[in-house]
Amino acid sequence: MKIPYAALFLLLVLIGCNNSQKSSESSTSNELMKEKDSIENLDIRHRIANANGFQNWKDVSEIAFTFNVDRGENHFDRSWIWKPKTGDVSMMSAKDTLNYNRAQMDSLIMKTDAAFINDKYWLLAPFQLVWDDGITFSEKENAVAPISKDTLGRLTIVYKNEGGYTPGDAYDFFYDKDFKIKEWNYRQGNSLEPSMSTTWEAYEDFNGIEIAKTHKDSTGNFKLYFTNISVKKETDN
DSSP, rough: OOOOOOOOOGGGHHHHHHHHHHHHHHHHHHHHHHHHHHTSSSSSHHHHHHHHTGOOOOOOEEEEEEEEETTTTEEEEEEEEEETTTTTEEHHHOOOEEEEEETSSHHHHHHHHHHHHHHHHHHHHHHHHHOOOEEEEEEEEEEEEETTEEEEEEEEEEOOSSSSSSSSSSEEEEEOOTOEEEEEEGGGGGGOOOSEEEEEEEEEEETEEEEEEEEEEESEEEEEEEEEEEEETOOOO
């Protein structure tokens, strides 16, 4: 930034300020370069997670959502409230309401928790890429998406064959240049052919967390979507 010279006797002072400014700009430039290098060195899983606001997750104290599925004329839904910092989960359906803590589960809770894991995975799959242990992954820069046939990046992850509710499953995430997931394949047991392929659409920002609210298959007979989404942070009143 150029500073106008008010008088000749201020010249030395202004030169000193200008040099100081250059030093500050240089320091800022170096910090930005380091930050850029740090981002570029992230693996693809972290890039996809960060594109959906993963850096803001540390401040989330509660997330609520309703998981909906339409198959033809049949509709199903259940609602959840999850407090990730305490592990408290509440499930509300047309038949029942159940509260539990994920650190204190018994065999009766396992079925409900399996449903929670499924619904949460659909909601926050970009974050699961970072959260989940025991996965192998590979990527391809130019791959044909299963529904749109667009050329996108592809991240393939495979879960280990033991532990979890669905061991050995595989997912293909098709993402755009902004690292946003646009479509995916689910391959049960790492089968060669997809067990299911859907879109990722209707992205919306919820208090810094980006969520794709709608997923559809190629037939138009299947639609999975989220409603009543809210995200609370520790700093919220």
